[in-house]
Amino acid sequence: MATGNRALPTVGKAFLALYAVFAAFPLYWTLNTALKPLELINTFPPTLYPEVLNLSAFQWVFSNSRAVSSIIDSLIIASGTTILSVILGAMAGYAFSRHANRIDPGGNVSFWLLSTRMFPPIAVVLPMFFIFGWLNLQDTHLGLILLYLTFNLPLATWLMRDFFNKIPVSYEEAAYVDGYSQLQTFRKVVFPLVRPGLIATTMLSWVFAWNEFIFALIITGDNVSPYPTIIPTLILSNQILWDQIMAMAVVVAIPPTLILIAFRKHIIEGMTLGMAEV
């Protein structure tokens, strides 16, 4: 019995270690490839580490105007859509949470919102292409920001509704009774409690917009080109610029990674609202 109990965690740890290697290897290989000179990438057997450290691919990412401006475009679009979807989603989520019986009898409205997320986006790509053409929103930052908003807003609304639901109404009522206005109550009681949820929602919205490819490819073109649309252009007819592709991948993976690390505590808190005990 006792041995069994001790053996199991060991097996478990070994399994977890194996899984960590499995999950981390592609990331490592991306970095490994980015640091190799192009001509050494396809050698067989491949080298497990770059024998000659070659930073030219990273130099390309940071100096090529197309690469740099694509990352800036992505930053503008992802941040713009995130700010809008979190602000609007938080307001809508609060309304759904606190006034459900007035605005959402039977839960049909909120379910309809969620159902827009179940719809396969690829099915609306072509109609969107024409609609955005008519509205002159093609190839603009605003166009993609609005387009991503249609995907992010339902998600943000649902998440925020759940986060608000976890805050008992009596918390707000207690503040009203103590003389606090609705706005002050929101600022002093609701906002501090929902902040982890807001951060988690912000993260999810931002990451979706940052990584989206298909709509970016269809809607944008010459003026605006988010980074996911630049990477395929590195596949040339006679060769694939693996080093540049991988360097680009490493660079664009940095912002979400940093954000995740910085807000790790809040994201975990976001799941429990930091008050599992109450």
Added chain:
Amino acid sequence: MADVTIDNLTKRFGSIVATNEISLDIADGELVVLVGPSGCGKTTTLRSIAGLETPTSGTITFDDADVTDRSPQDRDISMVFQDLALYPHMTAAENIAFPLHADGQQVTGTIDENVEEVARATNCDGFLEKQVSDLSGGQRQRIALARALVREPEVFLMDEPFSDLDELLKRQLRAEVMRIQKERGITMIHVTHDQEEAMTMGDRLVVMNDGEIAQIGDPDTVYSEPSNLFVAMFIGSPQINRFDCVVAGDGVLESGDLRFELPVEDAEALAGATGEEVALCVRPRHLTWSEDPDDGALAVPVTVIVTEQIGTEDIVRCETEDGVEVTAVVPANTLEFGEEGYLVFDPDHLHLFDGYDDSAERLN
């Protein structure tokens, strides 16, 4: 502090009538307990006084000011919520200080002084710096109480705040609330479903049922002269004994094979009511055991089926031949399972009601 007048308060939620034309006067410095089963409208009444519900019709007045349409912020009330509503992102002390930080709140002395003073009064000065999530149930209760007491509001409201506590702690806190209420002369309205709590705390009880007031009175009156069958059945532990009878003649009631000849003063209440349905009730405390009752005594033959020991007394649950359950309170260790005998009614403490419904009114 203020007196509170509720006039014809009605609150409907869709087709559900939560309170139906409730009228109630609460004097300055009085502790009134609203008591009743869940869904009786007691919490709705309290929330209407707080301004958290808008009445469908009727008015609520503090002193002479009509507050019916005022928001909770403008009513100058304190309230302890059923779930306490302590803020988990603040320490105990910050929770207590919270009402003092509201706009327009007049504070005499510093906020810290006020917090410390009320913390001493409610015995929570030992854990002021802790986070709410690190406190025990009883400690949270005290903090919630302190937060409500830190100001001097017009009216103090409590919505079943003790319901999650164990019995000992509940008694202790009840006693403290009553002490503070008397010391400070607070107008307090307390809501509970626990009739024992209501009896021990209230200057006056407001017994509610189905959105209406069944009886208003001091605990003694409500206990000894329940004005209808609902109040009789709801107030008192163990529950009152009830016999559904038919008037068989002058001062004579029949219930199945049982026959009760009422004392003269009670019989008068039934004059000319032959054939009518009457509920005869008697509290377990007003029954005595006898092997061989006197002639003419009001008694029912029973067999003991359960005895529950509660210390100096036993609660015995008996059954008549017809299977009617009768409960009595007798001296400890005098009766055993299976014993047969008679339960004799105290003729001075009979309760008669004109029917079998909750609303059946008192006759004697």
